[in-house]
Amino acid sequence: MLHRDTVDTTVLPPAERFGMWLDLVARxxxxMRIRSAHADDFAARADFLDLGPIQVIKYHYPSLDATRTPKLIRQSDPELYVLALTTDGVGTSSQDGRRSEIRAGEFTFYDGSRPHDVGHHATEPEQGQATSVIAMIPxxxxxLPPERMxxxxxxxxxxxxxxxxLLAQFLLQISGHPEQYHAADAAxxxxxxxxxxxxMLGRHLVAEDAVPTEVRRRALVTQVQAYVHRHVGDPALSPRVVADAHHISLRSLHRLFEAEETTVxxxxxxxxxxxxxxxxxxxxxxxxxxxxxxARWGFPDKAHFSRVFRAAYGTSPQAYRESTCDPARIVNHPASMVTSSPAD
Structure with a gap:
């Protein structure tokens, strides 16, 4: 599985938990400078995943407010952007004179090299927790053009x-189920x-041409693959249907997959x-x-299914089923939401 580092303050007595969290943030x-009305019992958890070019962190904590000051930036500036997805509670984000309220299912974006204020409050302040998933990006x-960010x-x-x-689904899947992926998949x-x-950021800059062509191609491939995963049980699913759903021509869709070593x-x-x-x-x-x-997975014709199954696996569907009667030989891992191969 993907390597995950976890910090859980509940391993300590309530009076020591906020200090543990402050030590984590300081390191x-x-x-950032952290303030919370729950300092007397700060039950919080952070799960860290290093994924090559980015780091993904899943947070659970009581309501808090945080400030990154010019002094803290001078002490340590790793030159990181932060993209935060609020998953529960209400967040606030303020930088360069712009302030936003962030609801569950929304992202905010800021530069860790500039002063900023962020807050995240549980919808039930006395007993609930705020949750988020963030991506740290060098x-x-x-x-993208730094001057436009x-x-x-x-x-x-x-x-x-x-x-x-699609990005939110990706972050939630990876941070919530790291056991479904190999460590070698991280990068x-x-x-x-x-x-x-x-x-996503390029589109919000209203300048998608600022996004490198290959990045746009790979992102669209990921979007198409996610669409196929969602509709794979529909027998009407075809390259034409996929192309129409993404507002591109059939020819463009086929070109898109030329670098994927498979056809649509x-x-x-x-x-x-x-x-x-x-x-x-x-x-x-x-x-x-x-x-x-x-039929559940898009093969309504029994004879056709038998032919393609035998061509792919060298045996009939019934024979394959009988060969897996031994429970020790059964492999039934859940499929990944972002790749076509089962993730384990």
Whole structure:
């Protein structure tokens, strides 16, 4: 699984928890001054994932406010951008004279090298917790014009639809289920996340041409793949349907996949077959007819399904199911939301 470092203040008595959190913040590369009405019992947790070019952190904490002052910046300036997704509670972000209120499902973006104020308050201040997922991005890793980024600082962006929705889903999936990925996947996952961040920020700059062409291509591929995952059970799903859903021509869609070592049709077929194979090996589905499983994943024609399954795996669906009767041989890992391969 991906390597995760965790800080959990509840391992200490209530009176010592806020001090532990302050020590954690003081040791970070971009320390801040923290204030909280819950200093007498600060039950908080932070999970850190290093993904090559970016770091992802999942936070749970009581309501707090934080300030990064010029003095703290002079003491330590790692030159990082911060993109924060509020997942519960209400956040505030203020930088360069711009202030925004951030609701659950929204992003805010700011520069750790400039003074700023952020706050995050639980919707039930006395007993609830505020939660967020943030991405720490080195200035040098973000391929956008630095001189134009200031227009985004302290603002908010939606994480509910389009590229923002896909990025939010990506961050939640990675931070919530690191056990579904290999440690060797970290850098690749970080590159996917960086592409999505770049594309979302580029669109909010109202200058998508500022986003490098290859970054735009990879982000669109990720968006297309996520769409296929969501609709793979629809027998009508086809390259034409996918192209129309993304407002591009069929020819453009095929060009998009030229660097992926597969075609769109093959990607859809292989994902459907992988889902069928997974369900055929699932002992909980042992009583379901093969045809029912095939139809659930977009193969309404039993004969066609048998042919393509045999071509892919060298055996018939029924024979494969029978070969997995031994529980020790069953592999049934959940599929990743961002790749076509099962993640474990």
């Amino acid at each position: 970070t590369s971009a320390p 200035h040098a890793a973000l391929p 200031a227009t985004l600082f302290g603002g908010k962006m939606s994480g509910r639809e389009g590229i923002g929705g 690749r996952l970080g590159a996917v996340g960086l592409d999505l961040v770049t594309t 049709a093959s990607y859809i077929r292989d994902l459907r077959l992988a889902r069928c194979r997974r369900d055929l090996a699932d002992p909980a589905l042992r009583t379901q007819p093969v045809q029912v499983i095939a």
